[in-house]
Amino acid sequence: MEAVLSAAIGLLAASGVWLLLRPRSFQVIVGLCLLSYAVNLFIFSMGGLSVGAPAIMPRGGFVNPDAYADPVPQALVLTAIVIGFATTALFLVVMIASRGLTGTDHVDGRERSP
């Protein structure tokens, strides 16, 4: 399982970084989204993988921490998902505005001189 998830993270990150380095702004947005999936999964996996053990506690009594998934990476990733959405929205709007202002969708606002 660990190997599959690691490979998946690597693949998402590679696709994301490749797109990040492309010149068209839409490519960069898609790249950032892919990269944020990869990073979210990466942070999430730092707590270790456990199946069928969500961090829902019994009401009172003894708690054995080993029987539950680590809640800290989950809390971090939950925040990251929401913030990721916000930055995507901001970037999208900047992209639209810059497209309207400059007439091109190149990230530098002008086509590369040949």
Next chain:
Amino acid sequence: MTEPTLALLLVLLPFAGALVAAALPVAARGAAAWLAGGTMLAGLGLLGAMLPGVMAGEPARAVVPWVPSLGLDLSLRIDGFSWLFATLVLGIGLLVAVYARYYMDRADPVPRLYALLLAFTGAMLGVLTAGNVLILVVFWELTSLASFLLIGYWHGSPAARDGARVSLIVTAGGGLCLLLAMLLLGHIAGSHDLDRILASGPAIRAHPLYGPALTLFLIGAFTKSAQVPFHFWLPNAMAAPTPVSAFLHSATMVKAGVYLLVRFSPALGETQAWFFLVTGTGMATLVLGSLIALFRHDLKGLLAYSTISHLGLITALAGIGSDGAILAAIFHICNHAVFKASLFMAAGIIDHETGTRDMRRLSGLMRLMPVTGTLAIVAAAAMAGVPLLNGFISKEMFFAEAVDWHNGTWLDDSLPYFATLAGVLSVAYSLRFIVSVFFGPPAQDLPRQPHEPVRWMRRPVELLVLLCLVVGVLPGATLGPALNMAARAVLGPETPYYSIAVWHGWNAPLAMSLLAMALGTLLFFAFARPIAAGPEGPPLLHRIQARRVFDRLLLGLAWDGPRAARALLSSSRLQPQLVLIVLLAIVAMAPILWAAARVAAPADPARVNAGFALMWTAGGACAVGAALLAKYHRFAALVLLGGTGLVTCLTFAWFSAPDLAVTQLLVEVVTTVLLLLGLRWLPRRLAEIPGDRLRAARVRRARDLVIAVAFGSGLAATSFLVMTRPPGGPTVGDWFLRNAYEEGGGTNVVNVILVDFRAFDTFGEITVLAIVGLSVFALLRRFRPAAESADRPAEQLAPTARPLADTMLVPSVIMRWMFPVTIVFAAYLFLRGHDLPGGGFAAGVTLAIAFLLQYLGHDVRWVEGRLTVLPVRWMGAGLLIAGGTGVGSWLFGYPFLTAHAQYVTLPLIGQVPAATALIFDFGVFALVLGATLLMLVAIAHQSLRAGRARPRDGEAPPPPGGT
């Protein structure tokens, strides 16, 4: 009142006064002056109340804990030295407050001046009374800041702005050095308490860090006290109003540096390095300052350089560091403050009455202003060190130290000669001040007809000059006890009592004084004419200006250097920057991988589940597909991106993270809709981008592919290594798991972490979300879409196109019916959040989707005719509720955002969780809903605006700028 209260009041009162003065109307000259004078008087009263304790050798103390874990307390301690100095500051401050009332012009915003003066006084008193060296640095920087504002008071004049800026850069930069020095000293002494540091002198001097600490400390003190080579800021600061100069450059600002030198001389001094650095710099400043002063034509310029030279004298005394030298230094601090303040005020009167400060134009004023002239002559005689005036006695003490004290170095041997030389020069420049201004033929072409000033403008000068005389005639009876008290506070209680007398018999210091007076008089009368005709500075030396060196350095550091570095290291293009960032990440990853690979792996990784592998085969394919298609087929790329998102969401669900799965799913929906709306404004790419198949483009893509693969495989290896290694001991998560129910009152630990344990982080995060929402909204208000996408999409323009309402009929009915269901679902997600997966984030996004579906199913006008959504109010309310919950815990005496949890029993329903965290979560919910809606609706509105921008059929186009 108790001592701590008195000490705290002493420092806080001027700041409070400054706040009140700043709030006064601009025309309230009298009120502001009364306020400032009253505050200074009150401060003097407080000092008087403290005197008995301080006299007995018991410093007044006050400690207010601030950051106890860092050893940082607001601690004040007022011993004899601080007491004397604070009295001097407040006394001169009081006189300056009176003087400024009559000096300042009717057009000037006088309350601002008084507010700044009071703030400066508070900062200065803070420096003098700080009992913790870090607090001392804080006040030290506050004096720099306040003096910056004071010097730049007439900010309309370029000279004032320039002088203010230079003084800020030099003194605040010195303050940073001082901070480093204090941190080093605190490290050596093991505490930042002033008493502890002063008591650990031997340990400090023996420590290997003594050299750096001393150097940094001295840079701090020398910049503030305008010692060579940092002296150039002081003459530039003369652009300030004269009352400000009289205050800053007699008793306060520049004296803070020598205060520090005297204060720390027992701890840092008594070494060869201290003597050479401090006395050497002091002597150089003394001689150079008095030499340049002789050649200045501007009255205030002469006084400025004279101030520099007197500060050099005090510095030299602090460098000698013997008991007598410290006493003399303290004495000269007082004397210089008194005569220099009166001279600045006299110069201000002359400037005020005649309209010029140029000594070449002024002449014969004695006939027109006899009283002011007499006062200035006495004060200038004190500056020159004429017997029976205060300046004479402390200068004699300096000469005595120069002659009598020995440590066998060449600098020590040469001290008497340099001291006499400086004496000669100071007599000469004092004579120049007197003779050229007050004697000679009456001046002809003055801008104003001079006469005596109003009575109250002269009173402060009269009082100060009287002090010069009284102290000069009866030094032992007037200042003697206070000086000895101050010296004991610096040197220790067993210091013997020094009696200060005018007459010591015929001895070397007296001979030096007489020689200086004779030679100085000769020098002035021999060279008066060439000096007045010459340039503003000593021959040859005036070509080397420290100020110019400073300007060139500043230009290089702040402009040319960064430009060159940017040209060399950076690019204005985005892609090279991103390449650099990614490469940096790869480089940073390598050593971590290397270290992680050497930790032994556990025996059995979990077995691979075929379904999971299959799922990620699809997910990976989607990701690669999105990467390939994002350039020419944006819509397809977007669909594939969504596929990857879904697989990610399933992964969260698979590995016991239901909250994440829910949130990811919802956010995925919103993101996709958002990007779809955005695609509307990117024109379809029909033609291939030129140059896309050239060799250069291919090479770039190949290079990026290599970088991407390196990054991806690095991240994959890192995550595999971390996942297969056992965690090193119990984690933070264990604590949260154990305590979530007892302390947070909820069973869903992830939600409890978000709204209770780490609620502050969440609060910050929703604030960010609100800011982003508002930025998107603001950006779109001014946005004009690209011209080619302003028209209706091609599909709608085609002749076969059907009206939107027809196309969307079935979906729109379903979406309308789903609206209440979605609202109930959002409420359900919200309410179960504390105990089961769900919560404010998920509920907020769900409700936003409910609204969004209505916008998708109908056109914007239809929705907004029936529904009133006010996203900004939702956001504001959410932020207020979340913040209010946090503040509410203060009412019960708990820190910000402490949550309380319990269950209440409601009839029919039963046990219901009622945690304050739930209210906070509601704030989160409202804000997420508002921000999401604001962004989506703002983009949706673009089509409305674009529709308005294009002319309706058969109408003339609207006038430009009409929309």
